[in-house]
Amino acid sequence: MRKFLLSLVIMLIAGGALGLLMKQDTGYVMISFNHVTLETSVWVFSVLVLAGYFAFHWLWRLVWVLLHPNSSLSKVTGGIAQKRAAQNTIKGMLELVGGNWDKAEKLLTSSADKVSYPLVNYIGAAYAASEQDEHERSKALLREAHKVSPDAEFAIGFAQSQIQLKQGHYEGALATLLHLHKLKPKHRQTLKMLVTVYTKLKDWDALQKLTPTLKKYGIFKEENLRELEGNAFLALLEQLKFRRKVGKDKDQLAEDLQILWGKLDSIQSDPQMQLTYVTALIEFGGEVHAESYLRQLLGKAITPELITLYGKLSCTDTSKALSTVENWVKKNPDNAPLLLTAGRICQKQKLWGKAKDYYERAVTLDYDSEAVDELSRLLEAFGDHKASHQLLLSRVQASPKTLARLPLP
Numbered sequence: 001m002r003k004f005l006l007s008l009v010i011m012l013i014a015g016g017a018l019g020l021l022m023k024q025d026t027g028y029v030m031i032s033f034n035h036v037t038l039e040t041s042v043w044v045f046s047v048l049v050l051a052g053y054f055a056f057h058w059l060w061r062l063v064w065v066l067l068h069p070n071s072s073l074s075k076v077t078g079g080i081a082q083k084r085a086a087q088n089t090i091k092g093m094l095e096l097v098g099g100n101w102d103k104a105e106k107l108l109t110s111s112a113d114k115v116s117y118p119l120v121n122y123i124g125a126a127y128a129a130s131e132q133d134e135h136e137r138s139k140a141l142l143r144e145a146h147k148v149s150p151d152a153e154f155a156i157g158f159a160q161s162q163i164q165l166k167q168g169h170y171e172g173a174l175a176t177l178l179h180l181h182k183l184k185p186k187h188r189q190t191l192k193m194l195v196t197v198y199t200k201l202k203d204w205d206a207l208q209k210l211t212p213t214l215k216k217y218g219i220f221k222e223e224n225l226r227e228l229e230g231n232a233f234l235a236l237l238e239q240l241k242f243r244r245k246v247g248k249d250k251d252q253l254a255e256d257l258q259i260l261w262g263k264l265d266s267i268q269s270d271p272q273m274q275l276t277y278v279t280a281l282i283e284f285g286g287e288v289h290a291e292s293y294l295r296q297l298l299g300k301a302i303t304p305e306l307i308t309l310y311g312k313l314s315c316t317d318t319s320k321a322l323s324t325v326e327n328w329v330k331k332n333p334d335n336a337p338l339l340l341t342a343g344r345i346c347q348k349q350k351l352w353g354k355a356k357d358y359y360e361r362a363v364t365l366d367y368d369s370e371a372v373d374e375l376s377r378l379l380e381a382f383g384d385h386k387a388s389h390q391l392l393l394s395r396v397q398a399s400p401k402t403l404a405r406l407p408l409p
Contacts, residue, residue, distance in 0.1 A: 085114030089121055101128040109141070112148075119149040123159045130163045138163055154183050161193060170200045191219050195228065204235040208263060215266075222266070229266045230273060236260055237280055244284065254286030275305050287315040295324065302328060304337040308370075311341030318348045336366035343374060352378065367395055 092107030105128035112121035122145035129138040142163075145156050157180050164173035174197045180190045191214060198207040211229055214220055220228065240253050240260075249256075257280055267273040274297060281290040294310045297303075307328075310321075322345045325338070332338050343358030356378055362371035372395045379388040 082114055082116070085111035089115055092121070093124055096124050096128055099131075101131040104128040105132070112144075117149075119145050119152050119155070122148065123156065126159060126163065130166060135167060154180060157183075158190070161190075165193065165196065170197050173197050174201065185213075186217055188217065188219055191217065195219075199231075202235065204232045204239070208232045208236065208260070211264070211266075226266045226270065229264045230270065233260070233264050233267060233273065234276070237276070240280070240284070250285075253284040254281060254289065257281055257284055257286070258289060271303060271305075275309070278306070278309060282309075282313070287313055291315055291321075298328065302332050302335055302338055307335075307337045307341050311344040318345055321345050322349065334365060336362045336369050336371065339365070340369055340371040340374065343371065347374070347378070352382075363391075 088107045088111035092104050092111065095104035095107060098104075105125045108121040108125040108128065112118040112125070115121060122141050126138045126141035126145065129135075129141060142156055142160055145152070145159075149156070157176055161173050161176040161180065164170075164176060173193070177190055177194050177197060180187065181194060184190065191210070194210060195207065195214070198204075198210065207228070211225070211232070214225060214228075219225075237257070237260075240257055243249055244253055257277070261268070261277050278290050278293055281287075281293070291310070291313050294306055294313070297306055298310060310325075322342070325342045325345055328338055329335075329342055339358045339362035343355045343362065346352075346355035346358060356375065359371045359375035359378065362369050363375060372391060376388045376391045379385075379391065
């Protein structure tokens with residue numbers, strides 16, 4: 001406030017002094033040129049000179065601004081254009097999200113060269129072109145994105161892989177994703193997309209090799225990973241069965257199956273997969289390993305399918321197997337499939353009486369058990385035809401679900 005008052009006082013004093021000078025003597029100026037004479041006072045001439053100076057100065061500034069593109073006027077007009085381009089970019093992204101592909105592409109491409117970071121525009125426009133099945137235009141837009149931002153290789157490649165997947169170009173997507181995986185081995189979405197591509201291409205070997213990485217980085221939940229490994233195992237098992245069918249590497253199949261099973265630890269506790277594995281192992285001639293594996297599983301829990309399969313093995317050391325099975329029977333005396341298996345092992349050792357006893361115990365627990373068939377066959381061999389036939393008839397009568405209720409003579 002004091003400075004303002006001081007300035008005001010100085011201006012008043014200066015103005016008053018100047019007014020006194022002008023009043024005392026106005027002065028005289030005459031300019032004559034080619035029969036033209038201009039006469040005026042010194043003070044008016046001074047004002048004209050000063051006004052001319054300022055006019056010339058501002059005219060010179062205006063010419064400078066127009067002749068130099070980096071001038072302030074250019075910056076102002078350029079700023080307006082950039083602002084409009086930024087608004088069009090936002091509108092384009094909103095149209096992209098809203099599914100208006102054609103409008104989104106036009107807005108994003110038209111404003112790409114006027115925004116400070118055009119990468120977003122070109123990638124968004126590439127998505128929009130892809131949704132319109134304009135694949136070549138989509139590729140061209142991605143190339144433009146790479147030109148303006150060569151350092152954004154991963155982002156552009158990721159967008160490209162997504163577009164390739166949507167278009168069903170799985171081989172191209174695989175090549176892109178493998179390159180991205182090399183750049184960022186821990187990238188979760190890249191790994192998920194690799195799983196999708198391997199599944200689509202039915203490249204089960206590659207998928208099985210990828211599963212340790214998926215586990216390491218926790219890409220999938222346990223149940224999803226188990227399903228993934230299960231599908232890969234079943235598909236690879238079919239390949240092994242085909243090799244067996246065409247007679248290729250038959251002696252190697254059981255070993256290859258064991259190696260494959262050892263790599264898929266997520267499914268090794270699944271009862272259905274265990275049964276599938278051990279059944280295939282027997283089918284491929286690996287009964288010795290199957291017996292050891294079954295004994296290990298059954299020592300933890302007796303399941304009907306596995307214990308029944310154990311009783312049908314032909315490679316077992318029957319005396320050792322009988323001792324093992326009878327120990328299981330002591331712990332599970334009312335398990336019909338276990339009693340059936342015990343009877344079969346006794347029968348292999350020609351322990352007819354013990355086999356008959358185990359079969360009869362199994363039959364009392366389950367009349368639908370195969371123990372009925374085994375017992376009937378054993379009684380027939382003993383010559384007790386009547387008891388054998390009666391046993392089979394009793395089974396039929398005790399299983400009304402297998403036969404319709406029809407009148408009998």
